Amino acid sequence: MGNVFKGMKPSRRSFLKGAAAGGGVLASASVAMAAGDSAITQIKPWNQELGDGVDVSPYGVPSEFEKHVRRQNVEWLTADPVSSINFTPLHALEGIITPNGLCFERHHSGVAEIDPAEHRLMINGLVEKPLVFTMDDLKRFPRENHVYFLECAANTGMEWRGAQLNGCQFTHGMIHNVMYTGVPLRLILAEAGIKTAGKWLLVEGADAAGMTRSIPMEKALDDCLVAFSMNGEALRPEQGYPLRLVVPGWEGNTWIKWLRRIEVGDQPWHHREETSKYTDLLPNGQARYFTWEMDAKSVITNPSPQAPITHGKGPTVLTGLAWSGRGTIPRVDVTIDGGVNWHKARMDGPSLSKSMHRFYYEFDWDGSPLLLQSRAHDSTGYVQPTKDQLRALRGENSIYHNNGIQTWAINAEGVAENVEIS
């Protein structure tokens, strides 16, 4: 089962052979036109009728034919949708930018709908001068632009006890990757003046949950942003409009949405979301906590259970995403035979720190069953572990921080299933 796409030049022979075997999805023009392929010879309405003009959509939306590309929740997952989650349709996306409308949502009290003119950010606690900022005030500070992934600590959490959910949207879709614009948090802290004893921040949201997390000063002064834009436009309401804390590489619940207050203190607060939640119970009865950084991880997005192979044998594009909370992803390995042979994937698109990376592996499918896996290497040298390696370290009580290697089984019909192999 060789890779026919050496040097990005597909062999026409194998391409056509594969297509023919797959039921004629690829046909030469002469064949298609001799057969009177209606798709070629018919005049379509869009060839002869004027479409809508440019007045109709001051803010555009996707084609009607793309309605299936949507965020989806899992109804049994939580008791109430205002404290629930939905998932990014990773299997239907390309590249590394997640469109704002498809970024997964996680709320503790639903979506706060905030009037930006009424919103304030307060800095208090161990500071020289407590301050309150309007949104306009914040836009007078120097700002920066960075592409970062945001991953929920619970992403892939349901897979700790074996294969559960049939689709990368559900196993890995609590992640998105956008370009943020915001003010470096260190500039806002400098404006207030941190007292010598100030070593930690409590960051607090303006939603009814009043969501809080403790952030160490070192991270706050490093690369955190107080962000007001994502992918060029204002934050979406469900992503914290008008203001969210961006904590690059760290678990999503630290990225406080609807950010209204930053208190400077001398120690962590040990609030609910960093003790009873977002910690992992180890076999010895102790909890791992302050597990902030997201470990290197990857997933094959196509083929996958929601995106089976429908074209039959022959040239096949395998693609996926990889990311690390500690830097870039210089390398991803891919296997299609359950680990007997590993191949270096082709990395594509910009390689940005703490951002998603896109990888590809093009191969000539012979129609036999496959076991697909990917394994990310990050710029620190860390290599993505197997799920069994994680269980050996942490036992089986964990919910969070499952970055184990994912397996999809493909049968001879091209249907994909979530499986676990050891």
Added chain:
Amino acid sequence: MGNVFKGMKPSRRSFLKGAAAGGGVLASASVAMAAGDSAITQIKPWNQELGDGVDVSPYGVPSEFEKHVRRQNVEWLTADPVSSINFTPLHALEGIITPNGLCFERHHSGVAEIDPAEHRLMINGLVEKPLVFTMDDLKRFPRENHVYFLECAANTGMEWRGAQLNGCQFTHGMIHNVMYTGVPLRLILAEAGIKTAGKWLLVEGADAAGMTRSIPMEKALDDCLVAFSMNGEALRPEQGYPLRLVVPGWEGNTWIKWLRRIEVGDQPWHHREETSKYTDLLPNGQARYFTWEMDAKSVITNPSPQAPITHGKGPTVLTGLAWSGRGTIPRVDVTIDGGVNWHKARMDGPSLSKSMHRFYYEFDWDGSPLLLQSRAHDSTGYVQPTKDQLRALRGENSIYHNNGIQTWAINAEGVAENVEIS
């Protein structure tokens, strides 16, 4: 009028001074709370009431408070909206990614609404084997991801005869910048096999206009993509769904939307859109044509006529965009006094070839009138010219390819106006 933001550390003194002079937009917490600032002491509905849950928006939309951020047309510009244009709201955007819903539109016969299952791409003419591809066929080729700007050749065209339109959305908004995913055109051409005499392509759209352009083989084999995605999701209908040609760095009308046919020939076709349109009449009566590459250009997006200074004196963020059809933008110069003094802008975010670049210049406004200009330098050493320099070369009959330096005048109230200075 010094830059107080040296090394990204604002001086609190100047920050507060400026704010106070501007009417107290920045207030310390103690002042605000002593004065009983209702924005701080009132409990807001969003602090105490549950918001909507995650079932409500399988595809999210912007906040109700962002309705003003929209594509806009200029009604008098064309006779009919199905052959018209609207403009990207550059003054309201951040970073370098244009959200898909706000990418400007230009149609010759309105928006073709195409069923992707019915769409075909034909390759014919001087090829070894004419081919017809379905969308599924195309997704079996290796694909690539790149961020590119697309600029209409007519962008800024109305400014040839002096300042006309009051806002960068209208003077410079026929541009957007997204991440494309697509198949390199050279792979599709290799599949069909180019005959030795094949030196040009005719690319044709499936809309009722049957829009066509001639593309030289050298460009086709270099970096063109047959793209199906933008910013991660399927192309939007108004951007050519399900298939568009991406011609990096070249004028927008060559990026054929709803791409249905590629004919290989031995010379250019000289069709309507490359002779009577999209050419510039020189003073000697000859037309410049095949003016494909977009020259280096920049514009200050804030402050600008649609985004005046509302905060009064003190710390002020100036920002803008720069791009070149020939490479990257290593440097942008900015002046706030009509060219008496020029300052190197701070370049921010990823620097990608044939993509927008974001620049900033932070300064301490003393409240006196300003004349703002920016000047881009690209990676070939080319420097953005003045409008007078362009007129000296090309006369005054041109419509297309105006990349001259733009000027905004700011008065003592912070109001901005489109002006021309020599």
